[in-house]
Amino acid sequence: MTFGEVEAIKVADLMLFQQTGEHLTDLETIVLQGSWHKKTYSDIAQEANFNEDYIRGTIGLELWRKLSEAVGERVEKRNFRTALERCWQKLETGALDHQAHVKPSLENVTNSREIARPEIEDFFYHTLAQPGCLIRIKAPWQMGKTTLMNKGLYYREKQRDRIARLSLRLAESSDFASLENFVLWFCLSVTEILGEENKVEQHWQSKLGNNKVKCMTYFEKYLLTAETPLVLALDDLDRIFSYSQIAGEFLGILRTLHEQAKTRPIWQKLRLILVHTEVYDQLQINQSPFNAGTQIKIPDFTPREVYQVAEKNGLSWTEEQVQKLMNLVGGHPYLVQQAFYYLTQRGLTLENLLNHATDESGLYGNHLRRYRQYLQQHSPDGIEVLKTVVSAESPVEFTTLQEKEQAQKFYNLGLFRFENHKVLMRYPLYQDYFQQRSEERRVGVGHAVCMA
Known part of the structure; x- marks a missing residue:
């Protein structure tokens, strides 16, 4: 057996799990895959639709640091292959404990220091057991959306359901080039995850109809033929929102797939989970999956x-x-x-x-910079709204439609909260951080601050 890309990712995942109890994230996997193929950070970032500085300075830097601690030697982008191959050789010869779970199972993902939240989890499990259900897990970044999703998938896995978990972060830029490209990627990915025979290209060439019809008939003919239900979880759904030429059509397909269960028994086998932070609002009400099914919000800890x-x-x-x-x-x-x-x-x-909570190099540095970089890239028009709320001594009431829309957007992201129709920062941490960045810019300290 030779050491290749798949083995490298499995070894990296195992070493991290043994060291930290956590598995590779989707973005860390993307960085590893891109680095294996000798892609630059710029290429990796472009394909993943992320800022290059974020991929290089946050995801990449943290990945190499964690791997260095896990394998006991300095690991960098230039030498990770040889470092992981040495670990792989030790695993093959029994010099390292394999622990029999190289790739993350759903059970391992849910075993952490997470506390049980029965009111949320029990409702989620009950809803997920309903034939033909559609569940939307909506919450700001890092609130535990993926953790909750994985708990639900593990629960259904124990009931012998077939499980397909797909993150849209795994799609490449070329997959978003057209609706056909993306639907083909979607169907092929689900097929591969389920371990079914790949009939996607053959089906597309032999069938009449548009991409929506072909997607629906492909599921019917190849993915929903088993007796057991199929639980399909789409994580990071927000990624498609920036591709306006295909976002509305694909989201409409998801709505259509869900609604088939109302009239056709075969579609009652499909249970859809959509995981997202924002809401794509450029759709007619009867075409959007965001006003169908059941929404689950994740509240703060008490x-x-x-x-x-x-x-x-x-x-x-x-x-x-x-x-x-x-x-x-x-x-x-x-x-x-x-x-x-x-x-x-x-x-x-x-x-x-x-x-020191707001320090750039502190424990919340990555979390806070992520917001700042997002604002720079995606919401430059909202900076004035943010500045108004950050500098206010009391809750702010906006009057224009544009201001209200920006406030709602920042609420979805988790930066704002509402109090009697007025707006204030969600946490003092955010207020302090952005106030400090604004002050640094005013006195000429620092460079890449968001209040630009």
């Missing part, structure tokens, strides 16, 4: 849940300590869990964490 996270990390916190952390980050699941990681694994004190 003080009790933050206390439970502390216990999961071996800490016995007081009510005052819980409140201090929540006064900074609210109950944002990722921000709370990141805090406890640094408190328990990096030796940070709570006071030190609170005092």
Whole structure:
């Protein structure tokens, strides 16, 4: 057996899991795949529809750092092949413990320091058991959408359902060139994930009708013939939104596939899960999947849940300590869990964490920069709206339609919250960060700040 791209990704995933208890993310996998094919960060970023600085300086840098710690030697883009091959050789000879689960299973994904949230999870599981269901998991970045999705998939996997989890981040730029290209990629990807024989090209060439009809008939003929239900989860659905020439048509296809279950029994086998942050609003109401099915929102942790996270990390916190952390980050699941990681694994004190939370090199640096870079790339017209809310001492009421639309967009992203139809920053962390970046620009400190 020779060492190739597939083996490299499996080894990287195993080493990270053994070191951290976490698997490769979709973006980390994309960086590894691109690096294996000797693509530049610019090419990888363009194909993944991300900013090059984010791919290079955030995803890539963190990936090589984690791999270096996991394998015990310096790993970089230029030498990761040889480093991972050495690990692979040790695995093959038994010098390293294989642990029998190289590739992430749904069970492994759900086994972490996540606390149980039965009110959300039980409702999700109940809804997912309904024939022909469509479930939309909507929440801002890093709220736990993918974690919840994986828990649902693992639950249905135990019921012997067929599972197809597909992230739109895995599609390349060429797949978005036309609706036909993208629907072909979609059908082929689901086919490969399910391990079915590839009949996509043959079906497209032999059948009449448009892409919507061909997609529907392909599912009927090849993917829905088994007796067991098919749970199809589409993660990172937002990625298609920037491709306006195909977004509306593909989202309309998803709505059509779901509605088939109302009149045709074969389509009751399909259960759709759509995972997204924003909402594509350029569709007619009867064509959009975003007003069909059931929406599940992920709320912030309550003080009790933050206390439970502390216990999961071996800490016995007081009510005052819980409140201090929540006064900074609210109950944002990722921000709370990141805090406890640094408190328990990096030796940070709570006071030190609170005092340096907005530092560019601090524990929330990547999270905060992601917002800043997104605003620079996708919402330059919304900067004034953001500046108004950041600098305000009380909630802001916007009056123009454009301002209200921008405020709603920032609400979906998780930057804003509403209070009696007025707007304020969602967390003090965000308010402090953007205030500091604005002040730095005013006095001429720093460069790539968002208040530009």
